[in-house]
Amino acid sequence: MIHIFGCSASERVKVTKCYGDFLSEMMQTTLNLQAAGCGSNRRISRVLSKMVHDGEIASDDIVIIQYTETTRNEFFTANKETHPQINFTDNIQIREDYNTGQIIRYKANAGSWQPNRVESKFFKTYEKYFLDTNFEDENFISLNYNLQCMLAYNKINAYFLIINGYTPSTFDTIDYFKDRCINVPDPKQNNLFIDDGHFHEDGHRLVADIIKGKINEK
Secondary structure, three states: OOEEEHHHOOOOOOOOOHHHHHHHHOOOOOEEEOOOOOOOOHHHHHHHHHHHHHHOOOOOOOEEEEOOOOOOEEEEEEOOOOOOHHHHHOOOOOOEEEOOOEEEEEEEHHHHHHHHHHHHHHHHHHHHHOOHHHHHOOOHHHHHHHHHHHHHHHHOEEEEEOOOOOOOOOOOOOOOOOOOOOOOOOOOOOOEEHHHHHHHHEEEEOOOOOHHHHHHOO
């Protein structure tokens, strides 16, 4: 099985297939797509760590991690929306049910498009008074180090997908992952995006080819 973790850059935004779909076909295996619209590195760490803890990733599985901007975050809300137009954008889920409420996802200017006035005000207040880029960059260094150590300790067959404009400048690897980084050609310079930040279908296919080539080297 192939597990994909990332933000909407790894999702099926305005396409029918993402690179995870193409890669699973190439590798003749199944896909667990854990990429999330408006997703964050915190979500990647939370979901992936729990899956490893619960034994949901087999020794022969492949894990692809696509980090995103360090300032993104996620929060629990007691407000549980049910309307599809609120929970989905371009058929991509941007809220997820959790216990009695939901997890909502923050990125820059997210307060401007939240349907709930309380959540909108919360995001705007958080962004204005409680967000510092340097602090989030430092938090990412810790998150990334801890996640890599956990993955290495559990011998998880994981790779990091490096995408210009998404991968944080403070990204670094421990020795276990020195040869497990997969570099994607600059998407904007190589016309791989369908919009400001999402691959078109041929772009996804190219990314899948690059990932497969790196995996085959191991």
